[in-house]
Amino acid sequence: MSSSHSPEKFDIAIVGGGPSGRIAALALVQQGLSCVLIAPSANREDGRTTALWQRSIDLLRDIGVWSAIEGSAEALKKMRMIDSTGRLFRAPEVVFDCSELGLEEFGFNILNSELNVVLEKACAAQSGLEVISDTVKTAEFGDERATLFTSGGRTISARLAVAADGRRSTLREAAGIEVKRWSYPQVAVVLNLEHRLPHQQISTEFHAATGPFTLVPLPGRQSSLVCVETAEGAANLLAMTQEELEAELERRAHSILGSFKLASKPQSFPLAGLTATSLVGPRLALVGETAHVFPPIGAQGLNLSLRDIRDLTTVVAAATRSHADIGAAALLASYEKKRFSDIRSRTNAVDVLNRSLLTEFLPVQAARSAGMYLTGKVGPLRRILMREGLAPGTAFQLHR
Template identity: 70%
Template sequence: MAQKDQPDIYDIAIVGGGPSGRIAALALAQAGFACALFAPEPAKTDGRTTALWQQSIDLLRETGVWTDIEANAAPLKKMRMIDATGRLFRAPEVTFDSAELGMEVFGFNILNSELNAVLQTYCDQQDNLATYAESVVGATFEPDAARLTTAGGRTVSARLAVAADGRNSLLRESAGIEVKRWSYPQVAVVLNLEHRLPHQHVSTEFHTATGPFTLVPLPGRQSALVCVETADGAEAMLAMAPTQLERELERRAHSILGAFKLASEPQSFPLSGMNARSLVGQRLALVGETAHVFPPIGAQGLNLSLRDILDLRTTLLSARVRQADHGGQAVLAAYENKRRGDIRTRTNAVDLLNRSLLTSFLPVQAARSTGLYLAGKIGPLRRILMREGMTPGSSLRPGG
């Protein structure tokens, strides 16, 4: 934990010890802002993984951390979608290949625990950044500054606070920012697997009647699994003995990777969504899951969060050039305007895809199947979908 001499007031205080908070702290400190990061040690090891797309990788490369992250990550070269719903209208198999876009890979997949470890090391070494392994227990937002109080009794002032403290954010609640929440009749069972056959850097997503069953490559002969089930179905899976669960998962995967062996303890997470009514408050900006939450479909979560950070950094740097107050309402309004469209589009797309798998309404099933069929048959459409999945708006720009 690095603690430099505490100034009377920081330029920016970032609250949150997950990837969003740590990457925001690195990016903003390297941009020349005097920053403080409040990042308590996690209560337990996170066995989940994160897939990072190219725009996110570019940001991580800028901050200097990518080489160490890449060493622990698996390349993702192809994405394969298989309709396993067993319904009347079923889509043909579709494979998205990064080579079709002239790219070696779409991105990389890494264990969250390893990603966090690399980020923590770099944050502790970063100039212009004081890090505190303390939780923030109180926050007030005044016209001139945000004032934060930690569990250890420390008080810190900053011209801007960045809330990256998750879906149950204390900062967001302290600022009185309301949220819209919704839930799904599903639970995600998450674990990592060893398998007999190589994955060939192909991510495979089976669309089932209860939600996606997705295998995402990890280094070596390992893959991360996200299996979306009903609450009862998830409970039944978690109650299985390890060998029974391994056989059941291999059956659901149609043995495409051979025999499975559990490489981590299964975890489960009820699926839900959340959007903050506003992305900003007085002296406050929201990023990551403090601002938006949706199901783990299409690997959009952290990538959307890193676009928050990119747009926030751009907005704050522009304000500094104009010698504007970087924590003022005009600057924060500009940040919100930049982010609203991307967040709304991603939230709606993930929600629509998830609900289309759950519905028994035949016209919706037919529409989903037709869409995937066209994506498989029409090259320009397939390439647009691939670009939009990684970099929103890229297909609409000249040369996109």
């Protein structure tokens, strides 16, 4: 595709206005490179919350946005898993406590709408970062540069393009990177609740036969809920009156937080999975949901994306320091190598956990129950799982 305009030149072009795109833009521009972010306005309608673990919070701190988010985030100090399947093999309750790892908290739960607005403001105020409020229509990837054509008619040329344009990525498609997609027979119903009793900074995941029902603390007497249901079950919940829904959710939560009042409109998200067959192409790196999507179980999705961004920033910063080419194939290959096993292990773990809840096959139910039993009883195993849940490769470290 040709353009009558001469292209605007940058070191890096980041594409996508979700959290991955904006956080990547801030992290990369702070390496002293000229960057452009091509992104539509932030999503203010996203009613979800995101639980971010300590290393993700560290990244938000490093890029200078944490102090603006902290006040509306709630610390997560304990995580409780309760078998609510009602099956023959029921697992005992397991509690993960951050104090067992010597931590103040595992992480924080943040409203997505709040996070998006803070990130949008930070990008607008960041020197060295040009923000173009637009979408990319198509892209070409040459040996020396990537060229992006926006819907508004601008042409951007960069030594490296970073695709954070989500699961239906235009850049990934333009580069010919294939994806493996799969779906689950479930829908996540998401909303926020006010409750009568304090949550005591404990996140509770009930393992129900249709999927997890997870209450995650928010500031005050509020929690966010992710209720994974069959498509029919989700439709039934969404068709209820407010009073009916509040009573049904309280029943499913075994009244552990007392009575409920809805604090947001319910939203629904069909569960799906996706992995890109490659994380890089010529002059292109993929981050976030452009590269990997999986069900909202165990709060892993954006945490994994932030590790993509951390690793990409590390290799780009090293290349910048040594005056090397930031979009060279060898550099991109090293980024892909760093990310490969983390992405594969997270995707598989979430998939197995979800399927083990859905299965009617007794030996799998028994194995899941035995696993939870051992986790509850054996401290070192519990600590390994906690560390591995927070960050890969830290399970066998003795100290933080």
